[in-house]
Amino acid sequence: EPKEKEKRLAELQTKNTGFWPRKIFKWLEGNVDDSPRIPEARGSIESFRNEAFFIPLYQLYLTFGGIFRLTFGPKSFLIVSDPTIAKHILKDNSKAYSKGILAEILDFVMGKGLIPADGELWRIRRRTIVPAVHLKYVVEMIGLFGRATDRLCKKLEAAAANGEDVEMESLFSRLTLDIIGKAVFNYEFDSLNIDTGIVKAVYIVLREAEDRSVAPIPVWEIPIWKDISPKLKKVNAALKLVNDTLDDLIAICKRMVDEEELQFHEEYINEQDPSILHFLLASGDDVSSKQLRDDLMTLLIAGHETSAAVLTWTFYLLAKEPSVMAKLQDEVDSVLGDRFPTMEDMKKLKYTTRVINESLRLYPQPPVLIRRSLEDDLLGKYPIKRDEDIFISVWNLHHCPSRWEDADKFNPERWPLDGPNPNETNQNFSYLPFGGGPRKCIGDQFATFENVVAVAMLVRRFNFQMALGAPSVEMTTGATIHTTEGLVMSVTCRTRPASNSINSDSEATPVSR
Numbered sequence: 001e002p003k004e005k006e007k008r009l010a011e012l013q014t015k016n017t018g019f020w021p022r023k024i025f026k027w028l029e030g031n032v033d034d035s036p037r038i039p040e041a042r043g044s045i046e047s048f049r050n051e052a053f054f055i056p057l058y059q060l061y062l063t064f065g066g067i068f069r070l071t072f073g074p075k076s077f078l079i080v081s082d083p084t085i086a087k088h089i090l091k092d093n094s095k096a097y098s099k100g101i102l103a104e105i106l107d108f109v110m111g112k113g114l115i116p117a118d119g120e121l122w123r124i125r126r127r128t129i130v131p132a133v134h135l136k137y138v139v140e141m142i143g144l145f146g147r148a149t150d151r152l153c154k155k156l157e158a159a160a161a162n163g164e165d166v167e168m169e170s171l172f173s174r175l176t177l178d179i180i181g182k183a184v185f186n187y188e189f190d191s192l193n194i195d196t197g198i199v200k201a202v203y204i205v206l207r208e209a210e211d212r213s214v215a216p217i218p219v220w221e222i223p224i225w226k227d228i229s230p231k232l233k234k235v236n237a238a239l240k241l242v243n244d245t246l247d248d249l250i251a252i253c254k255r256m257v258d259e260e261e262l263q264f265h266e267e268y269i270n271e272q273d274p275s276i277l278h279f280l281l282a283s284g285d286d287v288s289s290k291q292l293r294d295d296l297m298t299l300l301i302a303g304h305e306t307s308a309a310v311l312t313w314t315f316y317l318l319a320k321e322p323s324v325m326a327k328l329q330d331e332v333d334s335v336l337g338d339r340f341p342t343m344e345d346m347k348k349l350k351y352t353t354r355v356i357n358e359s360l361r362l363y364p365q366p367p368v369l370i371r372r373s374l375e376d377d378l379l380g381k382y383p384i385k386r387d388e389d390i391f392i393s394v395w396n397l398h399h400c401p402s403r404w405e406d407a408d409k410f411n412p413e414r415w416p417l418d419g420p421n422p423n424e425t426n427q428n429f430s431y432l433p434f435g436g437g438p439r440k441c442i443g444d445q446f447a448t449f450e451n452v453v454a455v456a457m458l459v460r461r462f463n464f465q466m467a468l469g470a471p472s473v474e475m476t477t478g479a480t481i482h483t484t485e486g487l488v489m490s491v492t493c494r495t496r497p498a499s500n501s502i503n504s505d506s507e508a509t510p511v512s513r
Ligand code: HEM
Pocket: 114, 115, 126, 298, 299, 302, 303, 304, 306, 307, 310, 365, 366, 369, 370, 432, 433, 434, 435, 436, 438, 439, 440, 441, 442, 443, 444, 446, 447, 448
């Protein structure tokens, strides 16, 4: 039939030039659309209320396939779970997509920071910030990860001695906050030990960002609501405290940079303050700019919640799979013993790295990536218009039953130890732990080492089990996947075998106990 229409169109074009034939021609032209239509699922917001929203999206994916439209009344989203289409959006034609809704939701906290920024501004800031995460910086950070995890170990030792259960999700959140504060702007939150006003303020701001990511109606945009809502007042006060603190830190750091005599170069690092902020100021970044503060806030949030979630779900998975835990502890005993990990150890802790790779497959953080089309495009065989809101479901890519054998099983062995570290490129975009294309995570190596160090040091010193009577572990979501009621575990000190580490390299600090 489309062929028929085309023929009739061609006839009209050549034979008829009058007013009515031209009108008919126009009408027909609009209707000669033989392009395939994207399968459409209609949803009710209610069905998405009760559980983490990426779970119903998985069920719909099994029915509708790698790309479908999800319509709620007048609003619709494209849900992409196909690796080739994901690659097209994230990499091959990435210029045609922006961060869309994400930038709108996060504007209050990240402004035009690196995650929400688009276009030329994003390009400039990415070029400025990426060099700060150089190899020497990452090596320096491995020491910081060890010291911070050691403080967590002390807390767990006390809990183990008293026979107290511990809620690991909040402890991991504090561990990664302490790490990222020091790593990004040389600030000691010490949130594992004290609950200062600034720590509380950071949590109020983070919670608000999470709430906004899942709110069905943007109440924060309603003018009167803005002024009378007690919650928003609290959020604004917290935001002011965090911003003022950042301004102070920028000023302190600027003074340090002005006084130092170090020459700026590619792998520049100040030993007293190796932070990203110090690198940026030394490289000549504008201190007074709101942009710098937006970027620092972005790095804080990007590096905090994600790593905390990875550690939480890794320990949940390990508690459920004792054989993996035993193998992991064997590796750590032989490679590391009681030393603080070094860069050399990162290459040797192969199974530990596979555990993190596999945890990120089962619990990707964030579970969906958000984009908006800036122009018309073709996704697979489907033409799409500009202004489409798109969710790339990393959860679906990572759980696809035809791509992964025993897709729901926690099986680090699926990644051979002598094979390459799995990433989006060598897995053809069916595995996207850190995204892909030009907007790929800039902290992927930092985060992987942070998680490897924390997991290795913790499993060397303790055995972890789900606590008796602990609430069952269910998922809920904001930007990352959280548990609904915490990860309550019982922790016991391990009687650990003497280290037969062949790598007792002399510069590594022994853990004081
Ligand atoms: C972007 C994951 C840790 C900084 C991303 C993206 C993912 C991701 C999936 C891509 C987002 C998108 O395409 O929409 C993770 C995970 C982490 C982690 C799973 C921990 C395990 C970190 C850390 C930092 C960081 C520690 C900072 C030191 C960023 C930034 C971007 C980003 C700045 C935006 C890059 C851009 O748009 O140019 N991350 N990340 N991330 N991540 Fe991470």
